[in-house]
Amino acid sequence: MIDVQLIRDDSLEVVKRLKIRNMDAGELVTRIRDVDALRRQTQKQLDDTLAESNALARQIGELFKNGKKEEAAVLKDQSAAVKQQSKDLQEKLDALNAEFHDLLVRVPNLPHPSVPAGTSEADNEVIMSEGDAFTPEAAALPHWDLAKKFDIIDFESGTKITGSGFPVYKGQGARLQRALIAFFLDEAIAAGYTEIQPPLLVNPDSAFATGQLPDKDGQMYHIPADDLYLIPTSEVPVTNLFRNSILQESDLPVKCTAYSACFRREAGSYGKDVRGLNRLHQFDKVEIVQVTTPEKSYDALDEMVEHVTGVLRKLELPFRVSRLCGGDLGFAAALTYDMEVWSAAQQRWLEVSSISNFESFQSNRLKLRYRNASGKNMPAHTLNGSALALPRILAALLENNQAEDSIAIPAVLHAYTGFEHIR
C-alpha cells in the first residue's frame, strides 16, 4: 500500500512515476485526494463531538456526586443529542475510510528511477549474463523425456493420484530434490539468513497483508472448511512474521530464509511453456527475505542478487539477470531483478528467481515499522527473492548435463546427493 503522504505532498509526481507502468493514475489520485480531505474533515468533526460528549459525562458525574440530580437530568438530555450526532458522524467516517482504503490499495508501488519503460517481458533490460547459451551438438532430450528415460520423475502417476502439475519424484530424482533444498538452505544460512520453517497454510489476514488477497484470490488453493489458504510462496508466512510489529534499528537487517512447498492454481496455460517441470501446481522453493532501513534497502537488493548469482555459478548453469521494465513489474515492487537459466534442450531461458525491493509498500499494509536513531517509528523496507525455485533448476541441470547414458551432477551437490551421475 502506497504512503498517502506521497499523494498529499506531490500527486503530480506520483502520476508521473506511475506512467512508467503504463498506468494513467490521474483520476484515481484525484479521487483519493478528495476522499482523504473529506475523511479528515469528518474525523475532526467526530473528534470534536466526542470531546463534547466526554465533557458532558464528566459534568454529569460531578453533579451526581454533589446530589444535583435535576441539573444532571438536563445535561443527560443534551448528551443524548450529542450522542446521536456522533453516531451519524461515525457511520459517515467508517464509510469514507472504507472507500479511502479501497482506492488506496488500487495504487501500485512507484517504480524505482532505474526501471526502464516498456510494456512486456521483451522490454526487460538484461544487465548481466554468464556462461554460454549453448546449443548441444547431438540431439538433446528435453527434461520430460529424460525424466522418463532415467525414471526419476513420474508425471503420469502424479496425474493419477492428484492431477496434472503434481509430479512424483522417484529414486535419484527425489534424492536430487532433497539435495538441492539442503544446498540452497545451507548457502543462505552461510550468507547470514536465519532458517524458518513456516506453516504451509495461512489465514485470510495473512493473505491480505502480503497482497495475495483480494486480487489473486483465484490463484491460491482455498480450504473452505477452515477458511485457510495454501501458500503460493513462503514469502507469505515469513513476511507475516513481522505483521504489526516495531523493530529496533539495531536489529536490522533481519534476514530469513525458508524452504517450503508452494501451491499455485495458475489456471489457463497450455503448450510447451507448461510442459514437464516448466509450470506446476505444487513445487519446492527456498525463499530469502530481508527487512531493513530505507537507507540500506538497495544495497540489500544488490546483496541478494549477488547471493543468487553465486548459487547459480556454483551449479555451473549459464544464467542472465534482467531488470524488469515498468510493464512487467509486479504490483508491489519498486524494482525487480529476474534470474533466468539456460535450458539447452528447450533452447530458451527459464525464470528461476525474482528478487524485489518493495520499499515501504508491503510494510504499510503489514504495519511493520522500526524505531530509528531519533526514536521515531518509520515504515521498514522489505525485500524478497527466490534462492531458488527448484523445478526449472532441475530442468536445466538435467538438460544441460545429459550424456548418452547418464546425467552429470554438479560437483557442489555431490556431498548432498551421494552420487555423481544419474544413471
Next chain:
RNA sequence: GGAGAGGUGGCCGAGUGGUCUAAGGCGCACGCCUGGAAAGCGUGUAUCCGUCACAAGCGGAUCAAGGGUUCGAAUCCCUUUCUCUCCGCCA
C-alpha cells in the same frame, strides 16, 4: 471433540460502573550523588488518527477482537478468537 479458568502497558501484576488521566513492581533512558561503579534519590518511559510544520501543545481512539447496555465501561451483557488446566483422540 467435552468441561473449567483466563487474556490489562516492553515484562510481572492490581483494578468488578464516575477519584482509570490504569496502582505497584521489574526493565529501560536521563539526571543527582560517587574517584569510578553499585545502592539510593529524582524525572521520564505505548500505539494509531486528527489539528499542525511528519515540532510542541491540544482533541480523539485503543485494557485479545467486534458488537451492545449506560449520561459515563478495563469493569456489566452478547459474539468471535487465542492461551492454560483436566478429560478424550492421536504421530
